[in-house]
Amino acid sequence: MGGCFSWEDPFHRRILLVVMLLLVLLCHSVCQAYSMNCSIRFDPLPISHEFYLPGDLVISEIVSQVFLLYNLLSFMEQPTQIVIDEPISVPKNYQHILALAFAVKEINENPNILSNLSLGFHTLNSYYTAKTTYKATLSLFSAQQRFVPNFKCHNHNNLIALIGGCISEISANVAVISAIYKTPQMVPNEAQQHIGVVQLLKHFGWTWIGLWAVDDDKGDRFLQTMVPMLDENSICYAFIMRIPKWNYVDEMIKYVLQRVEYYSTVFREKANVFFVYGEPPSFQVLRMLIFVAPFVELPFRGKVWIVTSHWDFASHSIQKNWDLQTFHGSISFTVHSNQPVGFQKFLQMVRPSWFKRDGFIQDFWEQAFDCFLTTSKEWEGEENKTCTGEENLESLPGDSGLPAEEGAQDDQRLRELRTFSLDKRRVGGDAMAIFSGQVHKFLRSIVFNNSAGDIVHFNENAELVVGFDVTNWRIYPNGSVIRAKVGKLNPQAPFGKKLTIHDDQIVWHKSFNQGLPVSVCNDNCYPGSSRKKKEGEKFCCYDCFPCPEGTISNQKDMDACVECAEENYPNQDQTGCIPRGLSYLSYQEKLGLSLAVSALAFSLITTFVLATFVKHKDTPIVKANNRSLTYLLLISLLLCFLCSLLFIGQPGKGTCLFRQMTFSIVFSVALSSILAKTITVVLAFMATKPGSRMRRWVGKGLANCVVFSCSFLQAGICTLWLSASPPFPDTDMQSLKSEIILECNEGSAAMFYCALGYMGFLAIVSLLVAFLARKLPDSFNEAKFITFSMLVFCSVWLTFVPTYLSTKGKYMVAVEVFSILSSSAGLLGCIFFPKCYIIVLRSDLNNKESLIRGRK
Structure with a gap:
């Protein structure tokens, strides 16, 4: 087994120990079966540190209050067991012995817990080594003072439960033996x-x-x-x-x-x-x-x-x-753990001579108080102080004694043992064996409050919860x-x-200056940036990079920046999202208000001009160039100014549906009226030539036909637009990062530009005809004024197209409103300002003689 078995392996060591134990027990059983006179003797290491209190039921405990220092075993030299022959004490571990002694004392003094039964305990030291732990465990399963495991020679082995060591390895070593006897060990799950x-x-x-x-x-x-x-x-x-x-x-x-x-x-x-x-x-x-x-x-x-x-x-x-x-x-x-009632008073009773069977107290007392008991023969002749035996346990430093803060676990796991209704009559025979086997099952259902006020219960695996x-x-x-x-x-x-922490109660190491310790691979990436893993290093080590435009990070050490919801936008530091405002051309803002006031002002001016012309309807200057077309042009210009108001305010279903239609049709009527007036002037002068055939075309019929046909064609375009893809209210989330643009979606951009292009066509035709008629001899010839007005009109709308396409949101609407107002004002001023000047200020020129002189 040299290549497979290793004594240093705890698993192999435990298997071999179990096999050896089974062989010993088998041999002993064979001897007894055949009435052979044979005996099995053990020559184990002595265990001098033990504490025994007899009782009808006994709880055993393995502690590590004393240990020995050994040389490292080697096959190169004769082994010696001890380097320091004097045992070294861990004074603080003495509390585990006192806790069990106190718990047993409390149980025995309470008649409501184990009636007619007494509870005892048996404590042995493990010496922090596997071999003495196994020895101590086997001793616990032997008759008292006789190392004969599993046999009841003189005294009954009435062990019912076992408390393992404070070290997991010791508990594991104990479990190798205790599992054979089905004796429970109770430890919480780590x-x-x-x-x-x-x-x-x-x-x-x-x-x-x-x-x-x-x-x-x-x-x-x-x-x-x-x-x-x-x-x-x-x-x-x-x-x-x-x-x-x-x-x-x-x-x-x-x-x-x-x-x-x-x-x-x-x-x-x-x-x-x-x-x-x-x-x-x-x-x-x-x-x-x-x-x-x-x-x-x-x-x-x-x-x-x-x-x-x-x-x-x-x-x-x-x-x-x-x-x-x-x-x-x-x-x-x-x-x-909580401090059980009476434990501090119990500590005051502890003295070197408090219990004759306590084999731990001498080493504890001498090494805890740095003195020597007079009964200690080993220390005779040494020049050191002598223990009085009245030293106070509560005066010991916390790392070596039993401070009040430490507390003791009042081990009242057996409070409900009376459920089994055991009395002294059942102690004999196999009652203890039956009882010990029932403990595992019993632990799965037990729930009680101990004297410290804590609830004690076990899970389905008999693990202490x-x-x-x-x-x-x-x-x-x-x-x-x-x-x-x-x-x-x-x-x-x-x-x-599951975890509750009171940060303000924690005292940190002085090197942290009572500030919260920081333990990170690198500084945090603060909001507004994200982290990127460093190549070749763990994911906790990273570099920090600012968030890309349009994204944010609102926490430390975010792996990636995120975009805000559509209704929000990043703040300047890119650390959070801000609700986006609604953007549209409003009456409440200066731009919208100024355009609305301008529209109303031009409407009043147009109304004044129309009233002036109506009042002086019989004067030559009004009658010239078709008075009906003049009224129609003024009314259409008035409607043009007013229709611009449909573009101001929050877009709605009605305003979006009618504003472009109204603007297109009204402007087409105005341009058709101008075209009809220009054609009328040209035909009138052509008809004055001898033998001209144009006289039959001169009259209101032609003018009305021009106005109706041109306007009807634009109305047809708008009707097709409404039936195919009408405008509707919409929102633009992309154009402005800080605002949501409320706009009217034109539905069909092709139909929109088709209607706009048709108005441009009428304007160009009117400009060409007026340009040809600008030099005709007539004092009241409007052709020259129409030519100039159409130049203004075309300039405005040629500028409108690129400006409209390059702006966003409410400014796009403002550009269109401004174009409507400026082009309409150009027509009004260039055509009607000279006539109003003559009518109002130079009435002497508004007569037939002036008209005749102008023709000459």
Whole structure:
């Protein structure tokens, strides 16, 4: 098996132990079956540290209050077991012994819990090694004072439950034996702690952390679970440091010194948060690292240490003067506990002679108070102070004693044991075996409140369902340690509400100046920018780039900028969206109001001109050039000014439908009237020539025909437009980023430009005819005025087209309104201003003689 089996492998070691145990038991059974005189003897290492209290029912406990330092085993030399022959105490772990003693005392003194039965306990030390843990566990299943597992020689083995060690490896080693006897161990599930740590990291925005994991199978499983969980929550690790699990001082120091350069790099990392997965022995490696740091110039900086419930900032007796300030401000998840009533009073009873069967108190007392008991023969002759036996436990520093903040877990898991209705008559025979086998089933249904006020229950896997306290460790220069509860983790709470943190109650390491520690790969990308991953680095390391135009980022570290909704637009800093205003040519703004006032003013002027012409309808200047066409032209110009008002105001279904139609038809009537007046003038002068055939065309019939036919053709175009694709209200979201343009969609752009082109055609024809008739001899010849007015008209509308196409929103409408007003005003002024001047101011010229002189 040399190539397959390894004694260093815990799994292989446990399998071999179970096989050996089964062989021993089989041999012993064969001997008894054949009445053979055979005996099986064990020569185990002595376990001198134990605490036994007899009872009808017994709860056993494996603790790690004392340990020994061993040499690293080697096949090159004769092995020795102990380097330091004096056991080293972890004084703080003595609280686990006292907690069980207090719980048993409370149960026995309460007649309502176990009537007619007494509860005892049996505590053995594991010495932090697998072989002594196995030995201690087998001893618990043997008759008292006789190492004969699984047999009841003289005293009954009435063990009903087993409390494993504070270290998971010890609990696992205990489980190898306890599983055979179906004796329950009760521990909370650590998976909830990992979820809590991730939520804690997200709560504070820590995305760049260091991972420390014990270098064994549990550390491997932790990393396999934790790394994907971090990735899923956008958290990266800067490094992974494996912590060796040694109890060999020389090897520990050698390891630290060999890796000084690597440790220097780790502590210079930008990661200010270290998540540590390990147990007290692993913590001692870090203690050693900190201890040698000043000698090898390690650049220790303040960090936030996050640890799980396995961790404990406890000092060994040889470490009492070692500095712990590096861990000040650490955060841990500890199993929820409250101070049970009466525990502090119970502590006051503890003295070196308080119980004869307590094999732990001597080492604890001497190493905790740095004195020697007079009963200790080992210390005779030493020049050290002697313990009085009256020292106060509450005076001990927090890292080595039992401070009030620490609390004790009042283990009243057996409160409901009376359900089984056991009394002394059932203790004999196989009652205990039956009872022990029922505990697993019983634990799945038990729910009760302990004396500390907490609800205790187990899940379907007989695992203790318990919450965790978020603890802030405050370590002071005098060595005192205070555990302050700053939050809680409730596994039963809904998702997103499992973790509760009181930020203002947390005390950070002094290097952070009481500000919130920052632990990121690089500075945050603030709103208005987005992050882009750096090539070849983890996703938590990135560069920041400003958001492209038209997009925003309103949170830190956004992966991409986003566009605002259509009804919003980005602000100047591109950090948020602002509601877009409505844009249209309104009467409330200066531009719209000025155009509306201009339209009304020109309408009044046109009305005044029309009234003047009506009043002087019998004068030669009014009668000349077809008085009816003059009235029709003035009325159409009046309507042209008024129709511009349809373009001002919020576009509606009615205004959009009729404004272009009204404008096109009215303007066509005006241009047709001008064309008819010009043609009438030309025909009139042609008819004056002797023998001319044009006389039959001169008259109102031709003029009316021209006006009707030209206007009817434009009306036909508009009718086709309305039937095919009529205009409708619409919104333009694209042209202006800060406004929503309310506009009238023309429906068919082709029909719009067709109607506009037809008006241009009429204007050009009128211009050409008037240009040809401009020099005809007549005092009241309008041809020259029409020519000039049509030049103005054509200039306006030729300028309108490119200007209209190059503007957006309300300014596009304003351009069209301005073109309507200016072209209409050009026609009104150029044609009728000279005539009004004669009618109003030079009435002496408005007579027949002047008309005759003009013709000559």
